[in-house]
Amino acid sequence: MTQTARVYGGSLYELVVEENLVETIGEQMEEIRRLFWENPDYMKLLCEPSIPWEERTSLVDQSFGTQAEKYLVNFIKLLCERNILREYGGCCDEFRRRYHADNGIAEAVVTSAVALSDAQMETLKQKLEKVSGKQISLTQKKDASVVAGLRVELEGRSYDGTIQGRLASLSRKLDEIIV
Structure with a gap:
C-alpha cells in the first residue's frame, strides 16, 4: 500500500467516524471496489486524463450518486480529480x-486444498478468536497444492498444519540432529 492510499483512506475513515457512517461507507467501498475489479474498462475510463475532469465526475455521479453515501461519491471524485x-x-x-484496529478485529486467511464448509469456517474462527483474544475476520483461499490440512495466517504469523508443513518441520529437526 502506498503512502497516498494510507493518507487518503485514513482521512476518509476519520471523516466518517465523526459522521457515524463507518459501517455503511465500509460496505459501500468494498462493493465499489468489486465493481471496479469486475469492470476494469470503467476504471480506465475514469482514469483517462484526456477526458475532462467534469465528464469523469459526471460519470461517477451517474454510477454511484444515488446509491452511495455522498462522502464516498465525493471521495471517488477527488481521486479522479487528482488522477x-x-x-x-x-x-x-x-x-x-x-476500522479493524479501532474495533479489536484481526484478519486471518485460511488456505486449504478444498473449500471449507460454513460450519468448519465457524469452528476455525472461534478457535482463532480464543487464541488471539480478538474478533476474527476470516477469509478462505483454495490452493490445490496444499496437501491435507490447513495453513492459517493471523497477524503476521503462519500456522501450518498441512502435511507439507509437518514434513518440512520434521526435515529441519532431522537436519539439526544429524549436524
Whole structure:
C-alpha cells in the first residue's frame, strides 16, 4: 500500500467516524471496489486524463450518486480529480485496517486444498478468536497444492498444519540432529 492510499483512506475513515457512517461507507467501498475489479474498462475510463475532469465526475455521479453515501461519491471524485483513482484499492485496505484496529478485529486467511464448509469456517474462527483474544475476520483461499490440512495466517504469523508443513518441520529437526 502506498503512502497516498494510507493518507487518503485514513482521512476518509476519520471523516466518517465523526459522521457515524463507518459501517455503511465500509460496505459501500468494498462493493465499489468489486465493481471496479469486475469492470476494469470503467476504471480506465475514469482514469483517462484526456477526458475532462467534469465528464469523469459526471460519470461517477451517474454510477454511484444515488446509491452511495455522498462522502464516498465525493471521495471517488477527488481521486479522479487528482488522477489517483488507481489508489482506490489501497484506500479501501487502509480504511479496513483502521476500522479493524479501532474495533479489536484481526484478519486471518485460511488456505486449504478444498473449500471449507460454513460450519468448519465457524469452528476455525472461534478457535482463532480464543487464541488471539480478538474478533476474527476470516477469509478462505483454495490452493490445490496444499496437501491435507490447513495453513492459517493471523497477524503476521503462519500456522501450518498441512502435511507439507509437518514434513518440512520434521526435515529441519532431522537436519539439526544429524549436524
